[in-house]
Amino acid sequence: MKDVFTRPSALADIPMHYCPGCTHGIIHRLVAEVIDELGVADKTIGVAPVGCSVLAYKYFNVDMHQAAHGRAPAVATGIKRVLPDRVVFTYQGDGDLASIGTAEIVHAAARGELISVIFVNNAIYGMTGGQMAPTTLQGQETSTSPGGRKAERAGHPIRVAELLRQLDGAAYLTRVSVYDAARVIKARAAIKRAFQIQLEGKGFSLVEVLSTCPTNWAMTPREALAWLKERMVPHYPLGDVKVAEEVTGQ
């Protein structure tokens, strides 16, 4: 009998801890599919963050390095500079990358580190129980923005891909989502492109993936996907934010 759907070999065959309806599982799978398709599993080193995806080091069937909160781009820099012919990616959430790790991500991009960053933005701190994130929308209720985020108290949500756009070292910055099948397919293509840009030595690449957190958004998985599409996408528009000339060849 022919297999028509199997687990990517770069994804470990163990149960994941993610909540029902969380889209981390989909994004993990997309990264693993790309590693398989490019045939780079035996030369890939992944860097796991602190946050919901802290256990990513267990889920990818490649060498993995678990980093301190926000420091994944610095750790990835160390690995890639020592082993320049390997593929190095980080997998980071919004608290990790856009709050405590802003210095590390900005400077990794500015240096044009040949790493690929998978940035999962779900507008909330999931692991610690639903606190306000740097990407939490105005008016969004969290455990540290009761009554909804207010600009006069808590400032404004950060658009990371746009923030990094002006850095010359950033070759490819794009924002995708996984709220329906068509978007999942586009997200996979973006992740593949980010890895290819690294393999071709063209510069720093980051794929921002808009994601859900049904548990801390207090929604059903279906409601969460709708909220992502209706509330998050208008603030975080999907599409390429920067594709450098080295990448387009123009």
Place this chain on the structure above:
Amino acid sequence: MAEAILMKGNEAIAEAAIRAGCRFFAGYPITPQNEIPEYMSRRMFEVGGVFLQAESEVSAINMLYGAGGAGARALTSSSGPGLSLKQEGISYLVGSEVPCVIVNIMRAGPGLGGIQASQADYFQATRGGGHGDYRTVVLAPASLQELIDLTVEAFDIADRYRNPVLILGDAVLGQMMEPVVLPDMLTAFPDKPWATTGAKGRKPNIINSLYLIPEQLEEHNLALQRKFNQMEATEVRYETLDCAAAEAVIVAYGTSARICRGAVDKAKALGVRAGLFRPVSLWPFPGRALLEECPRAKLFLVVEMSTGQMVEDVRLAVCGRQAVHFYGRTGGMMPTPAGVAEEILRLTGHKGGQR
């Protein structure tokens, strides 16, 4: 035998590291250690290594975490305020068993403090300034030759235990010049089958310090403790000067110990049976050796460029058997041989000492 050449302390550390096989350096500018990154920024490229000026001390230590994890011999250097920032990374490096070497060319604190020499980071270095139950070997050279020799040794110790090693110098050692003999370039290094180099022909390697199951985390901690116990048993280093017959023993390390040699001479010239015990490893602290090497000691005088930190380890070792006194200068001020000698004379009731 190689020829002696004149070098500055900070540059001697950098060249010694290169010769020990260090091929990765990440650091951030801070006085008084800037000659280390400056030297590395050209030397690393001559030997095919990596030099990175990091955006912060936090990033620098985490770059080492990645580079050391990928199998490289990796070095970072800084001074007090920068070491404070590195503590998070050091805790992770120990917890994940990743080797590296960290140099602290101490300046005076607390806070921004000043840029003159100090020994006030002893607690931070020997107690572990980061979170969790952990230890790092701390080596304290007192000359430029020792700076070189201990830098080379530090990489071996780090690899042997898969643990960071700290070198604790100060602004005097970093900035002074002395004739030194450099070692040959090392070419043979231990295998690192645990490193994250890509899982080619083997199962994936994971570098990690997270253990959510308490039973597993306790077991991990106990395994680390067994390693620390092994370090305590085998990595003790010290030097003695006239300790066997000494009734008054000065205990000092690094630059303070150099100053105290002069004080011992002065005190002995006035008839005081004085000696100098110099810890070279600050952790593990040579407490047992201190008692064994100084059988006639009636009093110990601990001399530090701080308000008294190592004195606590001496008190723990002596455990009330003899009197333990302290003499220190701080804030970038230095003890003088005359000042220390006078203190020895005063404590021993010698008529040359002021009361």
